[in-house]
Amino acid sequence: MAWYTVGTVKVAANNATVSGTGTKWLSGARQGEAFVAPDGQLYEVKNIASDTSLTLTQVYRGASASGQAYALAPMQGYVKELADRVASLLLLSQTEWEWDSVLKKTDLQAAPNDPTAWKILTNGRAFGLGSFGAATSYDHWPTASLDDVDVPAGMYYVSTAITDRPTTAPGVVWHRQTGTVGAQIYVSSDGGVVHRGRRSGTYRAWLSTLNVGEFGLGGATTTPSNGRDSSNPFGWYYQTRAVTWGGGSFFLDMPYGSNMNAGLRLSTDPYSDNFYLNGGVSGKREYRPACKLVHDKNIVGDVAGGSVVQSGSNSNGNWIRLANGTQICRGQVTFSGNGWKPSSPVISYPMAFTAPPTTVIQPLSDGSGYYAVPQMGMGSGSGSFFIRDTAGIVDTGTSAAVDYVAIGVWK
Structure with missing residues (x-):
């Protein structure tokens, strides 16, 4: 491998510092290499401070001189060319590249609504990250409406100033788009989770994500939102309130239509073998009188109580x-x-x-x-x-x- 001889050097007697002119030692020299000095002696390179300054492990023993030829000779068992190539990728200047340089501290992009075009990576707890959350301006949804297109993919804070929110509460949205196709997941500050997709540039309706135990599904029974004396969203409920159409206080409501009119109710008396079915009254949130189901445990019994x-x-x-x-x-x-x-x-x-x-x-x-x-x-x-x-x-x-x-x- 060729020795490095670019530029000239200035040396001083009894001084370990060498100054260069026209040298590029940050990319062309390594600690531990041999410095072939103007006095013809070999000195080990201790440290490279900059492109034009390095330090020897020993003081220079020759006479002071400037504008002198020199050489840096690789002396260690590594592939110097590979090391140089990797180092060049990590330098703070590469002006011929599209990004102007690689990993230069001005090259890392911040949020799209930040007034500065380029930002360095933030330190821990800067802008509240890693402590109490980001400041409201840094990760805020960058446009006026959640329906707007051409928003960079990411996770954003959505304040009440943003229109077309799925809930009245502020929240956080995960946003991703590819051309005219995309999707959003919105978590409101009150705990609700909704999502929607987009095709041909148009968003579909928001769909709610069902929590475990909501409407009594996946968990214990819950109190009916509309009461036992009305139809309720599909779910498993318990309420002791008396109703004119009978049935048990444990009940499964199955409404129909966008108006949530009564469809079918299956119910039971608590801790018994009594089961009932109610059909809905057409166009109303009311049920017809309950029919008691006959099964192997009640077919013979009290006929006045429903047995056969x-x-x-x-x-x-x-x-x-x-x-x-x-x-x-x-x-x-x-x-x-x-x-x-x-x-x-x-x-x-x-x-x-x-x-x-x-x-x-x-x-x-x-x-x-x-x-x-x-x-x-x-x-x-x-x-x-x-x-x-x-x-x-x-x-x-x-x-x-x-x-x-x-x-x-x-x-």
Whole structure:
């Protein structure tokens, strides 16, 4: 590798400082290189202060002189040319480059609305960064409206002076655009997060980002914003306020349309197996009366409370009630002695009917040849029948028994 010999030097006897004229030692010399002095001796370079000043490790032992030839000879085991090339990229002057220089302290751009075209990198806590945030002028949205195009990509503070904000509160916007396509994410100071995209130079509508637990989704139930007695945004709610259309106080509201009219409500009573559905009233935020759902745990039970089938028994017989109002009673009536002849025996139903039922009677033979027929106008709580003997058979019986089935309504 060639020695560096650009320019001339001035040396002084018994002095370690060497001055140069026309020299470029910051780019052409290195600490540790050999300085071939005008006296013909070799001296080690201790330090390079500037393009025109360097210091030797020893004082110059020759006679003082100026305008002298010299040489700098590489003496260490590195690739000097590579080191020189890297150093040239980091110098503070390269006027032929588009940026005028590389990493020059005036070359680092600040915010687009800063009145100074070029700025150096800020130190920690300058402008409030790293402590309490940036000052309001440095990262402020640079135009009058968030809808404006051709704004450099970045994160900006949006004050209430900026128009077309998605909320009334100030906030921070993340902005990115590529030609006519772009996007923005806005975080307001009240905690809301909204976003929107842009195509063909036009922004779409702002869309809200749903927080975990909002409207009871992703978290526990929440209080309905419009109350239990109105339709609410889609969500899972709890409120004990009584409503005319019934249903449970835990409920899922599913509205429809831009007016948030009532659509469908699914609800349950707290800590129970009771579930309800409400359909919406057309064009209103009101629901129709609740329908109680039938399932394996309530299909048999209290029909007055919503079950399909209810049954029971007592000393008068067995009974079955259906949700549609049908009631069936059945049993057996037994008479001993002769007191039942010729009077009309009475049937007492295990559950009363709301109107006289249709009754079928089946006599049980005891060998005495009797049969039974119902009396006209059976009552709703009881009925009577006649006992008739069979012609040609001698009455020897001392008891009678009949089975009956009565079918009517309980409501």
